[in-house]
Amino acid sequence: MDEKWLVGADIGGTTIKMAFINQNGEIIYKWEIPTNINEKGKNIPKEMAKSIDQTLSELGQEKQKLIGIGVGAPGPVNLGNGSIDVAVNLGWNNFPLKDLLEMGTSLPVIVDNDANAAAIGEMWKGAGQGSKDLLCITLGTGVGGGIISNGQIVHGINGAGGEIGHITSLVEDGAPCNCGKTGCIETIASATGIVRLAIEELSFTETPSRLRDFYNEHQILSSELVFEVANEGDELANRVIGKVTLYLGLALAHLANGLNPEKIIIGGGVSKAGDALLVPLKEQLTRFAFPRVLQGVELANATLGNDAGIMGGAWLVKKRLLNRNGNTPLYL
Known part of the structure; x- marks a missing residue:
């Protein structure tokens, strides 16, 4: 069976790091794009979606290869709807990150604070x-x-x-x-x-x-x-x-x-x-x-260094989406 991939993303003030990661926590391919903070960062989800599509094409893969996207983002996150309350360095205020990224990628998206994502990454595959x-x-x-x-x-x-x-x-x-x-x-x-x-x-x-x-x-x-x-x-x-x-x-x-x-x-x-x-x-x-x-x-x-956030994002997908679909989660 062809194993599907997790997508981990870490949004920073300068760059957005992204990766395709298998379900064992091994990075298949990682890359980054500049963080576009023009117009109060409104184009960030669209540019992330475009970059994911381009990278899949370069690797000869279809969108069906991906399970979902886990994102670490700066600032307090509204866990109910995946919006960012405020991220001063990006210009976001009550920014609907989850909804916009799901609209742009047609994939399920899970959003958490970037420091939380890094902690999860270290727990899964790092010092923890x-x-x-x-x-x-x-x-x-x-x-x-x-x-x-x-x-x-x-x-x-x-x-x-x-x-x-x-x-x-x-x-x-x-x-x-x-x-x-x-x-x-x-x-x-x-x-x-x-x-x-x-x-x-x-x-x-x-x-x-x-x-x-x-x-x-x-x-x-x-x-x-x-x-x-x-x-x-x-x-x-x-x-x-x-x-x-x-x-x-x-x-x-x-x-x-x-x-x-x-x-x-x-x-x-x-x-x-x-x-x-x-x-x-x-x-x-x-x-x-x-x-x-x-x-x-x-x-x-x-x-894990700069990979902590993307690993944490991937773990969020593995834990929440696979568990929801009846597959075995990493931690019970």
């Missing part, structure tokens, strides 16, 4: 493989998160479950966050937050630092550079990393104490720092988490 209770945190331009309990993503009452980036870490005098609050962990542990902390240290202290040379010469600072000079023993950079891991470790400990997960997976661009991030983060997690919680949890780097 074999685990049904895990936290997945993505540290990039912002801080995203997905919570999985007994193999199911935690959406909450209105789809806002897993908004880990908006845990308040500084009650007073915190930096403004894009969500409208202040002091969120996103303002500290994201790539932009790390740079902000570094600039504060450079502006309000006289500590010698290689970062100061870049700053004084108006060169671009980055979170990668902060970790690089921290690894060289730079005092100021290590002070910044200390703040980041202190507040992130505290937030993760609170979550772990409430959820008792088997794994905490750290993904996103900042996670590429490896042990320079994980070692001090584990120290702070150990400091704040309940001892019995610590006995059961493993802190690890994500392994």
Whole structure:
């Protein structure tokens, strides 16, 4: 029997990643297209549909080869109708993504938040493989998160479950966050937050630092550079990393104490720092988490990289559509 494929898609502010994936979680073919944010992103579903058709044609396959499309999208998702409440970077506001993509492809579509999709991908084929209770945190331009309990993503009452980036870490005098609050962990542990902390240290202290040379010469600072000079023993950079891991470790400990997960997976661009991030983060997690919680949890780097979202999207199709049709789902 000719096995049908799952379609996974991950909509980002710059590119849309898509893939055809078999039911065992093996990527058959993956590609990406630019994210067209003109006209408030209204053409994104149409361009995704066109790209899927073109790619099928290039591979010599018919539309009947596909079971459905699972999409990870930025912003809160209305799980009832698959619309996006708001996605500022795309220009979406109450955007009917599911309906428009189904209209353009004639395929069933499942939509979830992009961080949730990444968490699901890591559970299925990444660092969380074999685990049904895990936290997945993505540290990039912002801080995203997905919570999985007994193999199911935690959406909450209105789809806002897993908004880990908006845990308040500084009650007073915190930096403004894009969500409208202040002091969120996103303002500290994201790539932009790390740079902000570094600039504060450079502006309000006289500590010698290689970062100061870049700053004084108006060169671009980055979170990668902060970790690089921290690894060289730079005092100021290590002070910044200390703040980041202190507040992130505290937030993760609170979550772990409430959820008792088997794994905490750290993904996103900042996670590429490896042990320079994980070692001090584990120290702070150990400091704040309940001892019995610590006995059961493993802190690890994500392994799927940019494929996490498309893998999660494919899993949504496998789980929900195949189960609906009477086939055996991945998790019971």
